[in-house]
Amino acid sequence: METTVARATDVDQREKAHYSPPWANTSIIGIAGSSGSGKTSLALAIVAELNLPWVVILSMDSFYRPLTPEQSQQAFRNERSETSRKGTCLQKQLECAMPDDDGSKKADIPLYSFEKHARLERTTTIYSPHVLILEGIFALHDPRILELMDLKTLTAISASLEGQVVRDVRDRGRDLEGCIKQWFSFVKPNFHKYVEPQRQVADIIVPRGVENKVAISMVSDRICKTLAQKSRLHQSELKRLGKAVENAPLSKNVMVLEETPQIKGINALLLDTDLPAEDFVFYFDRLVCMLIDK
Incomplete structure (x- = not known):
């Protein structure tokens, strides 16, 4: 009986003294918006404004489902919606956003090629970021991800044909006719169905994208305040842990x-x-x- 009580006490003591490093408490920032609205550019501008280490941008485009040969042909004919190619991959996103208690989590993120309409063979690896910026059309769509976010941001609320055409022709190897076809068939209807409702949950709506220096500064300031608050909580936890074990005997190896x-x-x-x-x-x-x- 005495042995059982002693063991229970030891376990209780270890639980009280459990330490979770500050980088295990990732701050997650969501950036949603219509196709071609400048989500990635806004994310990069926020990173530049923050000027902090361990900030990672995670694009939801990386998690498009691999296509079958028939689906791939449809995509090359601009007869398939990007929305229908979106794989939830929620578990992987959560793995990236929520590292282990010791901060040791790493995740291999797939790379998607819009020119090939397929995932590339190589991946990129991220390690327990302090700040994770999740950007994508559906970044503010899933309630399970919203619960994890410290800040929810939405880019210009209007759908822009011009913005999508410029991006797709310049960066994704598309032709003008295909861009216009896809816009009226899929992008514009899906904007009203999926993107526009996200304004109801957004904390900040950023018109004019990277040109809006005031909004970028506001987002950056909010993130810094969130990190400062987490730092204060972390220090309070360190003090609590110190009190919890101050009378416990040290290991003979210490x-x-x-x-x-x-x-x-x-x-x-x-x-x-x-x-x-x-x-x-x-x-x-x-x-x-x-x-x-x-």
Whole structure:
């Protein structure tokens, strides 16, 4: 009986002391909009404005379903909607957005070629980003993804034939006649059916795309405030964990540095969220050198 109680106590202690690093709490930003409305350009502009490490753009275009030979022929004749080619692949998207508790999650993302109407053989890998920007026509469509998002953004709400033609001819190897055919057959009807309703759940609607510097600055500022709030919560959790295990015996393999005024000062600086990055690296290196010497 005593052994059982002791083991239960040990498990309870480990659960209380469980540590989840800050990068395991990914901030997810959704950017939706009509085809050719500048979603990718807006995402890139936000990344440039943020100027932060570990920011990843994940395009929902990457998750188009592979086509059968017959479906591929329809696509080359512009007789198949991009909407019908969209695979949910929700599980993969969630894997990218929600790393493991230790932040070790990585995901291999497929690459889709609009010229070939097929996935490429190679993939790209992302590792536990701090900020994940999910952009696509249906980025704000699935309630299961919406629940994970910190910010929901919608580009210009009107469907633009000009924007799609310019993009598809320039970047996707399409001809003008095929672009117009696909626009009136699929893109415009699907805009009213799928894209327009997403304005009801959007936090911010960004007209004029990358030209709207004020809106981009607002989105960037909101993301930075969200990250700052998560940082404060993380520090509070570190303090809680410290209290939870302060009386627990250390492993015999643990070596403790003498708590000198210098070490106390370095610890105080490292916990200051306003400390410039270059100073953080400098003082962290100092502490690491002391640990290695020990």
